[in-house]
Amino acid sequence: xxxxxxxxxxxxxxxxxxxxxxxxxxxxxxxxxxxxxxxxxxxxxxxxxxxxxxxxxxxxxxxxxxxxxxxxxxxxxxxxxxxxxxxxxxxxxxxxxxxxxxxxxxxxxxxxxxxxxxxxxxxxxxxxxxxxxxxxxxxxxxxxxxxxxxxxxxxxx
Amino acid sequence: xxxxxxxxxxxxxxxxxxxxxxxxxxxxxxxxxxxxxxxxxxxxxxxxxxxxxxxxxxxxxxxxxxxxxxxxxxxxxxxxxxxxxxxxxxxxxxxxxxxxxxxxxxxxxxxxxxxxxxxxxxxxxxxxxxxxxxxxxxxxxxxxxxxxxxxxxxxxxxxxxxxxxxxxxxxxxxxxxxxxxxxxxxxxxxxxxxx
Amino acid sequence: xxxxxxxxxxxxxxxxxxxxxxxxxxxxxxxxxxxxxxxxxxxxxxxxxxxxxxxxxxxxxxxxxxxxxxxxxxxxxxxxxxxxxxxxxxxxxxxxxxxxxxxxxxxxxxxxxxxxxxxxxxxxxxxxxxxxxxxxxxxxxxxxxxxxxxxxxxxxxxxxxxxxxxxxxxxxxxxxxxxxxxxxxxxxxxxxxxxxxxxxxxxxxxxxxxxxxxxxxxxxxxxxxxxxxxxxxxxxxxxxxxxxxxxxxxxxxxxxxxxxxxxxxxxxxxxxxxxxxxxxxxxxxxxxxxxxxxxxxxxxxxxxxxxxxxxxxxxxxxxxxxxxxxxxxxxxxxxxxxxxxxxxxxxxxxxxxxxxxxxxxxxxxxx
Numbered sequence: 001x002x003x004x005x006x007x008x009x010x011x012x013x014x015x016x017x018x019x020x021x022x023x024x025x026x027x028x029x030x031x032x033x034x035x036x037x038x039x040x041x042x043x044x045x046x047x048x049x050x051x052x053x054x055x056x057x058x059x060x061x062x063x064x065x066x067x068x069x070x071x072x073x074x075x076x077x078x079x080x081x082x083x084x085x086x087x088x089x090x091x092x093x094x095x096x097x098x099x100x101x102x103x104x105x106x107x108x109x110x111x112x113x114x115x116x117x118x119x120x121x122x123x124x125x126x127x128x129x130x131x132x133x134x135x136x137x138x139x140x141x142x143x144x145x146x147x148x149x150x151x152x153x154x155x156x157x
Numbered sequence: 158x159x160x161x162x163x164x165x166x167x168x169x170x171x172x173x174x175x176x177x178x179x180x181x182x183x184x185x186x187x188x189x190x191x192x193x194x195x196x197x198x199x200x201x202x203x204x205x206x207x208x209x210x211x212x213x214x215x216x217x218x219x220x221x222x223x224x225x226x227x228x229x230x231x232x233x234x235x236x237x238x239x240x241x242x243x244x245x246x247x248x249x250x251x252x253x254x255x256x257x258x259x260x261x262x263x264x265x266x267x268x269x270x271x272x273x274x275x276x277x278x279x280x281x282x283x284x285x286x287x288x289x290x291x292x293x294x295x296x297x298x299x300x301x302x303x304x305x306x307x308x309x310x311x312x313x314x315x316x317x318x319x320x321x322x323x324x325x326x327x328x329x330x331x332x333x334x335x336x337x338x339x340x341x342x343x344x345x346x347x348x349x350x351x352x
Numbered sequence: 353x354x355x356x357x358x359x360x361x362x363x364x365x366x367x368x369x370x371x372x373x374x375x376x377x378x379x380x381x382x383x384x385x386x387x388x389x390x391x392x393x394x395x396x397x398x399x400x401x402x403x404x405x406x407x408x409x410x411x412x413x414x415x416x417x418x419x420x421x422x423x424x425x426x427x428x429x430x431x432x433x434x435x436x437x438x439x440x441x442x443x444x445x446x447x448x449x450x451x452x453x454x455x456x457x458x459x460x461x462x463x464x465x466x467x468x469x470x471x472x473x474x475x476x477x478x479x480x481x482x483x484x485x486x487x488x489x490x491x492x493x494x495x496x497x498x499x500x501x502x503x504x505x506x507x508x509x510x511x512x513x514x515x516x517x518x519x520x521x522x523x524x525x526x527x528x529x530x531x532x533x534x535x536x537x538x539x540x541x542x543x544x545x546x547x548x549x550x551x552x553x554x555x556x557x558x559x560x561x562x563x564x565x566x567x568x569x570x571x572x573x574x575x576x577x578x579x580x581x582x583x584x585x586x587x588x589x590x591x592x593x594x595x596x597x598x599x600x601x602x603x604x605x606x607x608x609x610x611x612x613x614x615x616x617x618x619x620x621x622x623x624x625x626x627x628x629x630x631x632x633x634x635x636x637x638x639x640x641x642x643x644x645x646x647x648x649x650x651x652x653x654x655x656x657x658x659x660x661x662x663x664x665x666x667x668x669x670x671x672x673x674x675x676x677x678x679x680x681x682x683x684x685x686x687x688x689x690x691x692x693x694x695x696x697x698x699x700x701x702x703x704x705x706x707x708x709x710x711x712x713x714x715x716x717x718x719x
Contacts, residue, residue: 024527028560078656092556092692107390235366238371245374251382251383
């Protein structure tokens, strides 16, 4: 799909979704970062990457939700899971809607998982889990909550 | 047109029912016929507006459009007259008869765009009715419209407890029923010839 | 030919013009209900221009009755009691009202038209909700990421709220943010101050409104907010009180304590504040000062992750284990919690185990 084809073929729904992903609409920085690709292309590219890695987006979402649940179980305070990951969640007032025009709101909870061996850490919100599970959307390059599927696989499994 | 106003009145109700033979005024007919009470209220409002606007439009046509030779503008003029009258009526009723307003007035905005009203005004010009005939035709058409919507509302009430295939629910089954009713009415159309 | 066109256009315009004139005159004569008064709860009398719906007339007067459908009579959210002057019940209202509501004069505000003097009754909490204009008077840095901001109401406005309630702040567009957003923050000042409020706002990473507040708002800026909202407020009883707060949850508790200082109380109170490290603690002196104001008050900060350079000698870990000593009689204790949902559920669970009644546990959860 060419970039031009993208622009020509945008449905009203896609335009609405694109508008929701802009900075300052749902989040301060938006969902696309500095990515020039369309969000459909981002999803398609990440799906291809996942296929090569042999994991599904659902499995990744399950894993993230598992860490989130672990930190909820310890009342959001920091806790160590399986001696390898340090997890902690920060919750602030309010909810975020899904940019894909889905019903439902996602709590502003930010879970940070740190791999104690590699010292690498990821921060994701409740909305990210939904975006990955349902829309296979890992956000655009350099977006605040962009997570590379390959990195996630390497550090969190 | 040589036909007595009295005969025209009855013909407009039964044998040339504006809704069931000309299929005019369908939108509000389909949407409001869900309840008998609302149907009756809307029907009464239609009778009143039809009678008065056919008289008004007859006067406008014969004393303004014809003498000044601007008959080709009749569509626009009729629509403006109807809209203005309905709006005026709404204001008047709301102010001086609040009780009537609450039963009848809330349906008035629906009538402004009812094509049966416009249709009656055009028919009376095309068929060359005189003033008295126009009023009779207007009133008769209104009563005919009331009759049709009340019948459909009655049938739809019975339908509520019946199993209607999903694809036909709502407007679908209503249109089929209207078609069957129309066949019944068209059967009588030979009795009086009004056009 | 040209005269023909001109006369036809003139005639057409004349017909339209005459009808329009009739309508304008009719509108003036028929729809002019003059100035009528709305009496609310027998307390406040509004002079308004008649002819519009009760809902829109009240919102013009900055009284916002909840409405989800925007006045089309389909949601039934705008119910209110019309004691007199509302006219007969409309067919458009009937389907949304129960028999009891009809009997007690409940109406839909979006359907009732204000045509004569009218007497209505609305809940006190709604009655107080208004949109306020204010000027930023003072900005205090409590910690590296928490600010206390005082908004002074302008044009002689005054706000009536209960200690513990919150307002919704409207942010203005800035940088690449093109729209204003609305976010809720608890009031941290006492309700006795009616011409200003203070909010305690913590910078949220990537938060649209908090970034605006922290990076762009200056003293003297004009800021609008609506309120007060919320059912988290101090109950007027004699029971012992446990306050538990975390993060920016200190705001409503501060309001409650300052209010109690104003009215005076003999109630036994303990205030647990949970934070991560010493640099997350704030307003400590102010809270400790309350220990001298009240006869029975104790402020207990608890750090979950004190760092070695903090030299923390106070309590550590979760706050829950420390409740035991603070609860004198669980059957006669109220708890006021403000913090994240995780903290609220953990504390609620623990308090119930200590024997505190669930309906005596009041909380303001972030969310």
